[in-house]
Amino acid sequence: MSDTTHEEHHDGPHASGMWRWLTTTNHKDIGTLYLVFSLIMFLVGGTMALIIRTELFQPGLQLVDPHFFNQMTTMHALVMIFGALMPAFVGLANWQIPLMVGAPDMALPRMNNWSFWILPPAFLLLLGTLFMPGGAPAGGWTLYPPLILQTGDAFPFVVFSLHMLGASSILGAINIIVTITNMRAPGMGFMKMPLFVWTWLITAYLLIGAMPVLAGAITMLLTDRYFDTSFFLAAGGGDPVMFQHIFWFFGHPEVYILILPAFGIISQVIPTFSRKPLFGYVSMVIATSAIAFLSYVVWAHHMFTVGMPAAGMLFFMITTMFIAVPTGVKIFNWLATMWRGSISFETPMLFAVAFVILFTIGGFSGLMLALVPADIEYHDTYFVVAHFHYVLVPGAIFGVIAGVYYWLPKWTGHMYNETLGKWHFWLSTIFVNILFFPQHFLGLASMPRRIPDYSVQFTEFNMISTVGAFGFGLSQLLFVWMLVKCVKGGEKASTEVWDDPEGLEWTVPSPAPYHTFETAPKV
Amino acid sequence: MADTKSDYFVPHGSPWPIVASVSMFVMALGGALWLNGSDAGRTVLLLGLAGLTFMMFGWLGTVIRENIAGLYSGWVDRSFRQGMAWFIFSEVMFFFGFFGALFYARVLAVPWLGGDGIGEATNSLLWSGFESEWPTNGPGEIGGDAEGGFQTIGWSGLPLLNTALLLTSSVTITIAHHALKNNNRRLLNIGTLLTIVLGAVFLYVQAFEYVHAYQDLDLRLSTGIYGSTFFMLTGFHGAHVTLGVIMLVVTYIRILRGHFTPNEHFGFQAVSWYWHFVDVVWVCLFIFVYVL
Numbered sequence: 025m026s027d028t029t030h031e032e033h034h035d036g037p038h039a040s041g042m043w044r045w046l047t048t049t050n051h052k053d054i055g056t057l058y059l060v061f062s063l064i065m066f067l068v069g070g071t072m073a074l075i076i077r078t079e080l081f082q083p084g085l086q087l088v089d090p091h092f093f094n095q096m097t098t099m100h101a102l103v104m105i106f107g108a109l110m111p112a113f114v115g116l117a118n119w120q121i122p123l124m125v126g127a128p129d130m131a132l133p134r135m136n137n138w139s140f141w142i143l144p145p146a147f148l149l150l151l152g153t154l155f156m157p158g159g160a161p162a163g164g165w166t167l168y169p170p171l172i173l174q175t176g177d178a179f180p181f182v183v184f185s186l187h188m189l190g191a192s193s194i195l196g197a198i199n200i201i202v203t204i205t206n207m208r209a210p211g212m213g214f215m216k217m218p219l220f221v222w223t224w225l226i227t228a229y230l231l232i233g234a235m236p237v238l239a240g241a242i243t244m245l246l247t248d249r250y251f252d253t254s255f256f257l258a259a260g261g262g263d264p265v266m267f268q269h270i271f272w273f274f275g276h277p278e279v280y281i282l283i284l285p286a287f288g289i290i291s292q293v294i295p296t297f298s299r300k301p302l303f304g305y306v307s308m309v310i311a312t313s314a315i316a317f318l319s320y321v322v323w324a325h326h327m328f329t330v331g332m333p334a335a336g337m338l339f340f341m342i343t344t345m346f347i348a349v350p351t352g353v354k355i356f357n358w359l360a361t362m363w364r365g366s367i368s369f370e371t372p373m374l375f376a377v378a379f380v381i382l383f384t385i386g387g388f389s390g391l392m393l394a395l396v397p398a399d400i401e402y403h404d405t406y407f408v409v410a411h412f413h414y415v416l417v418p419g420a421i422f423g424v425i426a427g428v429y430y431w432l433p434k435w436t437g438h439m440y441n442e443t444l445g446k447w448h449f450w451l452s453t454i455f456v457n458i459l460f461f462p463q464h465f466l467g468l469a470s471m472p473r474r475i476p477d478y479s480v481q482f483t484e485f486n487m488i489s490t491v492g493a494f495g496f497g498l499s500q501l502l503f504v505w506m507l508v509k510c511v512k513g514g515e516k517a518s519t520e521v522w523d524d525p526e527g528l529e530w531t532v533p534s535p536a537p538y539h540t541f542e543t544a545p546k547v
Numbered sequence: 548m549a550d551t552k553s554d555y556f557v558p559h560g561s562p563w564p565i566v567a568s569v570s571m572f573v574m575a576l577g578g579a580l581w582l583n584g585s586d587a588g589r590t591v592l593l594l595g596l597a598g599l600t601f602m603m604f605g606w607l608g609t610v611i612r613e614n615i616a617g618l619y620s621g622w623v624d625r626s627f628r629q630g631m632a633w634f635i636f637s638e639v640m641f642f643f644g645f646f647g648a649l650f651y652a653r654v655l656a657v658p659w660l661g662g663d664g665i666g667e668a669t670n671s672l673l674w675s676g677f678e679s680e681w682p683t684n685g686p687g688e689i690g691g692d693a694e695g696g697f698q699t700i701g702w703s704g705l706p707l708l709n710t711a712l713l714l715t716s717s718v719t720i721t722i723a724h725h726a727l728k729n730n731n732r733r734l735l736n737i738g739t740l741l742t743i744v745l746g747a748v749f750l751y752v753q754a755f756e757y758v759h760a761y762q763d764l765d766l767r768l769s770t771g772i773y774g775s776t777f778f779m780l781t782g783f784h785g786a787h788v789t790l791g792v793i794m795l796v797v798t799y800i801r802i803l804r805g806h807f808t809p810n811e812h813f814g815f816q817a818v819s820w821y822w823h824f825v826d827v828v829w830v831c832l833f834i835f836v837y838v839l
């Protein structure tokens with residue numbers, strides 16, 4: 025085995041068939057791999073969600089036994105976060121960042137391949153636990169001890185799988201940072217970079233800061249279980265609450281890892297379809313940095329009910345509420361960009377506008393949760409579930425979808441079917457609200473989360489929510505259909521695709537050739 | 548930044564990453580099987596490790612050959628440097644997690660168990676009579692000798708020696724680096740070799756100290772929170788020193804083969820950065836684990 029390192033010019037892939045995909049070092053190939061993997065995981069995680077929602081259609085136990093229900097809630101979250109959302113964003117970064125900064129490829133192409141190919145084996149380990157004695161982990165994606173230490177044979181598989189996913193994220197993040205800092209075309213100064221590139225730069229910093237801490241936390245879980253350490257054992261002088269602190273030191277930056285790239289996508293889409301430059305570019309960059317910085321000092325807002333000195337609660341409450349300020353700056357900038365623009369509502373724009381509105385709902389419920397006295401009431405109820413699903417589904421996932429519709433013509437060379445896109449949008453948006461809005465009411469009425477059964481007074485809202493879930497899930501099949509059709513053919517896309525959009529990616533032909541910007545463009 | 552084509556070397560396909568991923572998978576599988584008490588576990592784990600070693604030779608070998616063939620411009624070199632710097636930062640964050648556990652236990656968890664602040668009820672209801680102290684193996688006196696007692700390693704003996712060893716090694720590698728820049732190959736050789744020797748002696752002393760702790764002091768990984776933080780922090784640090792020594796040995800062989808030039812020596816630079824990082828972690832360990 026040896027690398028093909030010929031100097032002569034290659035126009036296409038260096039190999040064919042499966043070997044091409046296994047060994048590719050091309051950022052577009054790797055981006056495609058990430059995106060396809062993410063779509064598969066989105067469907068796997070979605071199926072788990074539908075199992076959960078089916079069980080919750082009625083009070084009482086009908087479909088699955090409670091232990092399996094708990095495995096589903098745990099695995100659904102892990103699959104969606106580490107399998108669907110994070111790889112989707114890295115896939116978009118792979119495709120777009122070199123195109124947007126005018127680089128010939130990612131800075132470290134072999135490592136780029138590695139960070140992708142760690143994912144499938146890691147998920148083999150994780151999903152394989154479903155078939156092991158004792159089943160998959162069932163203690164929640166937050167892995168709190170001592171409960172999670174009672175997992176069966178699956179336990180070390182979960183830990184090692186997460187180690188691998190962390191390694192993949194760190195390698196990917198290093199690659200993205202180096203590409204952005206070292207590979208920009210001449211003239212592409214930092215303050216000229218598109219916002220998607222900016223938000224990803226900051227996200228990558230968050231990844232490198234947060235993922236190693238998660239690795240440490242799960243290593244402590246592992247040694248507590250198998251090597252008799254006492255990190256989370258009070259009798260030995262440790263503290264189970266300490267796990268929560270370490271986990272959320274990772275966990276809160278993680279939720280911003282899941283949203284900042286979406287902010288970036290929305291900041292690309294809205295100006296294009298408003299036919300105006302982005303309002304407040306500099307303030308967007310500053311706001312994103314401020315959010316990233318604050319995200320490291322708010323973690324204990326997930327722990328208001330576990331016991332903490334009052335001064336600690338105050339500190340974490342106030343810092344959490346501060347985050348609303350830069351977030352608000354961003355929302356108003358998007359609105360100001362649209363203000364008096366000549367707006368047209370193609371599918372990417374529809375998803376972007378829905379993002380702005382629905383993400384804001386999630387932000388507001390977050391603020392409610394940030395208030396200590398209120399959170400003591402809401403914590404671990406469906407209100408929290410409604411909050412984070414509003415920021416994650418019509419937030420992060422809508423962001424990904426908007427990005428996919430926006431750049432798909434550039435990738436495939438074909439326009440997607442606009443009618444299908446519109447249907448996909450309206451059905452998704454209607455059903456996502458039917459799915460998650462009632463969960464606010466359930467939470468305010470104190471229905472606990474992560475429980476397969478509930479008191480009868482919660483029935484109606486649960487039924488509505490389940491109907492919404494199936495509607496939303498089925499609508500995504502339209503998305504898959506649209507994707508397949510667009511890859512296979514369709515109206516030819518022009519170089520610019522949209523109406524005079526800004527950015528280097530719109531200066532290369534559609535579909536983007538296998539190698540772009542081998543000679544750096546002048547900006 | 549250059550604007551001519553082919554200035555930035557982009558490899559066209561490589562088999563090594565997938566070998567790396569498969570090896571990682573085999574290692575994880577083996578490790579998990581082993582922890583679950585399966586006989587095959589260790590073998591599978593070693594198989595994965597062998598694969599990973601094979602991959603290292605293949606991947607790094609390719610990179611070194613490309614480098615010698617002159618395919619890398621200064622631009623590529625900068626990518627490598629930045630990549631290594633961020634990798635080291637991620638390692639810093641990994642240690643930060645464990646130091647965080649140490650601080651949390653000492654400053655908050657143990658005093659709370661002893662009845663301080665919010666721990667008043669915990670102490671009187673669950674652990675009455677326990678008084679906060681450090682070092683401790685907790686109110687349940689986990690691990691330790693038959694009475695739950697244990698001793699710790701004072702800072703002024705071997706740990707102080709080890710501090711001196713590592714600090715000196717930081718100096719020797721810096722001397723070697725400057726020698727490389729001034730094209731003084733003899734001093735480069737000596738400096739690198741000395742660094743390796745100092746690192747190896749450090750590891751020997753550390754191993755000696757571990758045996759002493761286990762056999763004579765009743766201080767083990769299982770000795771409550773003190774044993775946990777002590778061995779995990781020093782253990783992970785030791786593992787990093789081991790890795791550093793291996794990297795230094797490889798670097799030394801490359802020096803003997805005349806690989807680095809005064810202007811272009813990313814490999815050497817990366818190892819020296821890594822070595823300084825390991826050194827800084829040790830200084831923190833020495834202060835927070837041993838002295839304070």
Ligand code: HEM
Pocket residue numbers: 166279280282283325326344345347348351386387388389390391393394395399402403404408411412415416419420
């Ligand atoms: C203004 C911004 C935000 C504020 C003030 C906020 C506040 C909070 C608070 C206080 C909680 C803890 C509730 C509890 O457990 O009692 C929480 C939970 C959560 N938030 Fe947010 N949040 C914000 C934005 C986001 C974003 C952007 C995301 C992700 C894209 C997110 C994802 C989550 C998740 C996943 C949880 C639940 C984790 C779990 O317990 O499993 N939040 N949020």
Ligand SMILES: [Cu+2]
Pocket residue numbers: 275276279322323325326
């Ligand atoms: Cu949070």
